[in-house]
Amino acid sequence: MYHVLLRDASFWKFLFEVDKDLANDARQQGCRCGGRLHSANYPRKPRGGGENLPESYTCRLSFCCDRDGCRKRTTPPSVRFLGRKVYLAAVVVLVAAMRHGPSPRRVRELTELFGADRRTIAGWGAFWREHFPQTPFWKERRCRFMPTLPMADFPRALFDAFIQHKDSREDWKRLLEFLLPITVNGGLAIKGNS
Ligand SMILES: [Zn+2]
Numbered sequence: 001m002y003h004v005l006l007r008d009a010s011f012w013k014f015l016f017e018v019d020k021d022l023a024n025d026a027r028q029q030g031c032r033c034g035g036r037l038h039s040a041n042y043p044r045k046p047r048g049g050g051e052n053l054p055e056s057y058t059c060r061l062s063f064c065c066d067r068d069g070c071r072k073r074t075t076p077p078s079v080r081f082l083g084r085k086v087y088l089a090a091v092v093v094l095v096a097a098m099r100h101g102p103s104p105r106r107v108r109e110l111t112e113l114f115g116a117d118r119r120t121i122a123g124w125g126a127f128w129r130e131h132f133p134q135t136p137f138w139k140e141r142r143c144r145f146m147p148t149l150p151m152a153d154f155p156r157a158l159f160d161a162f163i164q165h166k167d168s169r170e171d172w173k174r175l176l177e178f179l180l181p182i183t184v185n186g187g188l189a190i191k192g193n194s
Contacts, residue, residue: 005167006091006094007050011169012052015079015090016054016057016080019076023061031072033070036065037063038065047088048087060075060078060081062074062075075184078180078183081183082182083184091114092124093179095116095121096127096156097155097160098110099121100155101156128154
């Protein structure tokens, strides 16, 4: 019953605190031009968090440089949002992992739990098993896992590598922090495919 944690408002609040820390780090670094960063959050309407999703989830933390002629945006990595995906990052991992485990859960059941339809869930499977392995992010990090994680079992294999205690916030934090580089702009780009 790995999904219980993702029904818990305190889990989502916990992840928001992690995001706030990441945002503070980015803000302290400032813009590359030397300018100061001001808050310029993106509105978001994330799905998959259930009814207990805190108000703080209606935006992704982001900044804008205050210097005229620059005004560049800086969007820190996030443990909540996986790039532009509408569903929360933890949901994109968990649902695809549950669908593709040793005893796969039925799509109907997952749809009832998380609200994602059949096509969306199939898309996540393709994302993890076809797109993700081609990213520079994964190519650089795959050798950290011993024994090698079987791509055919993704994202289940990745999930199992991190989530060792049922409904552990800390395990989830480690997994979502591992994925941070792919949550920012361009983080999921692969060669020859922008
Ligand atoms: Zn700047």
